[in-house]
Amino acid sequence: MSRDWPAVDEIIRTVEEFLGAIANQLDGRDRYDALCARYLLNVARRELSEGAEIDERELNMLEAFLEESGSLKELQGKLGQSIRAGTYDEKWQQVFDLVMTHVTNNVMVSRPDKLESEHRGDSMPTKEVR
16 A cells, blocks of 8 residues: 655654754753664664565575574574574584674664674665764
């Protein structure tokens, strides 16, 4: 279904910009709360724009490695259980790469400005607006 403007990402961006503008006029706890809300809106915007694609790539990697299908959450749980049980000790580098990809994906959404350039996706910003 087509929606009229503004789109969700535009609404989020507008509120984020508003919070940025008023945060500079606030002190103490109110400033902190405004900056936290702004940060969370940035995370939500990145999650909306990149989250489904990131999840799909990670799911494909897990399905290929585990040689089974399921939801992303289920397969992440199975991988964790298998790591704890030592099932993949002989495939340590592959497991490390999977876990590193998972962590990098999380940071790409939460704080892409903290990633080294080798881990940043082309579509992710290098600096977060403050």
